[in-house]
Amino acid sequence: MSATKHAQQIKEDSQAYITTALFQLLETKDLGEITVTALVKRAGVSRMAFYRNFETTADVILKYFASKINQVFDDVINQVPTEEKLTEIDHFFETLSHELKLAVDRHYEYLIQQLFNDGMRRYYDQNQVWQQLPKTQQRYWIAFMSAGVYAIWREWLLNRESENLMAIHDIVGKFQSSTMLALKESN
Incomplete structure (x- = not known):
């Protein structure tokens, strides 16, 4: 070697x-x-x-989760077929559920949310439809959608088994589409 x-x-x-x-x-x-x-x-x-x-110790957490969260967003950005994407998301939650729940209990969830927000920003930066909105609306819409989608995934993870992953995927899609439509109509 x-x-x-x-x-x-x-x-x-x-x-x-x-x-x-x-x-x-x-x-x-x-x-x-x-x-x-x-x-x-x-x-x-x-x-x-x-x-x-x-x-810092926070950097350890960020490094550990960054590649895993980025892979989930890469699938979304690259428009991986829904079934394949959901399989990857399910695997993500299955393998990391303990560490993600620990994030809530041990007060490092803000680090995961930071990585999630970065992924959402990266996704929306590559989405042509939303780029027709004024910059101010883009910025606030990313913040709004990121917080909302994160909250949905968080709620699902902490209460897992109550809904299937496809149902959650559909809910996120509907919220995203309806809020985008409302913004476009208001311009």
């Missing part, structure tokens, strides 16, 4: 150890109560290893 590959493997291992340790600590503590010292001790890595990879 070349030195570069070896260094990359060490970096990836350190990130994995730190992430695993953080989620272990989150089982009993809020994110704000977890110090870097406690985290690196639990992970079995040095403070230097932590700071080579992250600036």
